[in-house]
Amino acid sequence: MRVETFILGELLEKGYLVIDDEESAAVLIDPGDNPASLIERLDEGGETLLGILLTHGHWDHVAGVREIKALYHAPVSLHEADMPLYRNVAEQAGLFGFQVDPQPPVDHHPKDGDVITLGPFRFEILHVPGHTPGGVCYKIGGIVFVGDTIFHGSIGRSDLPGGSGEQLLASIRQKILTLDDEVLLYPGHGPPTTVAVERASNPFLA
Secondary structure (H helix, E strand, O other): OEEEEEEEOOOOEEEEEEEEOOOOEEEEEOOOOOOHHHHHHHHHHOOEEEEEEOOOOOHHHHOOHHHHHHHHOOOEEOOHHHHHHHHOHHHHHHHOOOOOOOOOOOOEOOOOOOEEEEOOEEEEEEEOOOOOOOOEEEEEOOEEEEEOOEEOOEEOOOOOOOOOHHHHHHHHHHHHOOOOOOOEEEEOOOOOEEHHHHHHHOHHHO
């Protein structure tokens, strides 16, 4: 298994392809705005896209779902608590001066503790409310895709509708910092980090 990173849209959101070369299969995490580079990569690589996993419902993380799903017909997963954000993605984007089309239906609503199995991939679900009510992390082996829950040296915003700073900090401490030190964290913006680094030096978690 390996991970490829894509920087998407004007907010530099990070989408991730998780790839199994032996089975020529892939899963996509958070296809943000302007997903042309993702589409080009999938077409060139020829992997079967088995699923689209969304860490939360903010527009910059979901704006590419419509185009990706139309091309590859992969099922979409998003926590049910973030469906109001997802359904109102056009209004969300408009508040920031961007134009985004409504997105297609979600196929699956993962819950905390669930396991999503897609071909050779097995993702554990960690519900991490705080940035949004339905934020989740997807853990596979020693890697966690954390969305906008935590960043290298920072944490996600909690001042947007549905956010809660108290909830966000509790989620990070209970679901992220309890993982092994060497676990890699792939955030929705900025560079990857590890549990050990954030536990030791993240100023928001002191």
